[in-house]
Amino acid sequence: MKKINVAVDGTSSSGKSCMARTLAEYSGLTYIDSGAMYRAITLFCLNNGLIHDGKVDEDTLSKQINDISISFKKNDKGLQDTYLNDVNVEKDIRGLRVSDNVSIVAAIPFVRHAMVAQQQAMGKERGVVMDGRDIGTTVFPDAEIKVFVTCSAHERAMRRFRELQAKGDTSATFEQVLANVQMRDKIDSTRKESPLRKADDAIELDSTHLQLHEQSQWLINLYDNYQE
Numbered sequence: 001m002k003k004i005n006v007a008v009d010g011t012s013s014s015g016k017s018c019m020a021r022t023l024a025e026y027s028g029l030t031y032i033d034s035g036a037m038y039r040a041i042t043l044f045c046l047n048n049g050l051i052h053d054g055k056v057d058e059d060t061l062s063k064q065i066n067d068i069s070i071s072f073k074k075n076d077k078g079l080q081d082t083y084l085n086d087v088n089v090e091k092d093i094r095g096l097r098v099s100d101n102v103s104i105v106a107a108i109p110f111v112r113h114a115m116v117a118q119q120q121a122m123g124k125e126r127g128v129v130m131d132g133r134d135i136g137t138t139v140f141p142d143a144e145i146k147v148f149v150t151c152s153a154h155e156r157a158m159r160r161f162r163e164l165q166a167k168g169d170t171s172a173t174f175e176q177v178l179a180n181v182q183m184r185d186k187i188d189s190t191r192k193e194s195p196l197r198k199a200d201d202a203i204e205l206d207s208t209h210l211q212l213h214e215q216s217q218w219l220i221n222l223y224d225n226y227q228e
Contacts (some may be wrong), residue, residue, distance in 0.1 A: 010149030022216035034132035039093035103187035136199035
């Protein structure tokens, strides 16, 4: 099999992470959730009082950014957990508290530069499938396969709402989740630094009316076709 990089970009809760994870399991590629890295930075900011009234204390964060360590380890179920300075924060980074603030943190240029440098180092030797917002445009512009996943805001909010409920998080209403999805779309697509956009050579998939297993199979088929 050819050793390649696969870039899976798209809007929040469009199913891109599930697609990327499934392909990694199928192909043996290394899966990297770039969004989890920005969520971990956001959690660090929240836990250290660096976010006030929707604004980040960038001066303080810039002095501490190089001391923030983000890594991934598989748990006993074979799933990948995110670690912030060697502490498992997988559950904490998925809550609405982090979701409400991650886009403003991810829009900070020096944060993106730091994360992109780490991500590019991870994919230097090829053999990586990574999902995010700017993988095909900024992180791996030379990726052999580039995918851009879209989905209606209502459907994405419903998926996210059900996911939170399944995890026992009943603190957010559907309307709050929908508002969060719409807010993140606006921030992600209008930020100056690596905005969310489809790479010119990316293949687009509208997942609004697809089940997750159908999305994942679509990507697997794309991968298999490339390998032929």
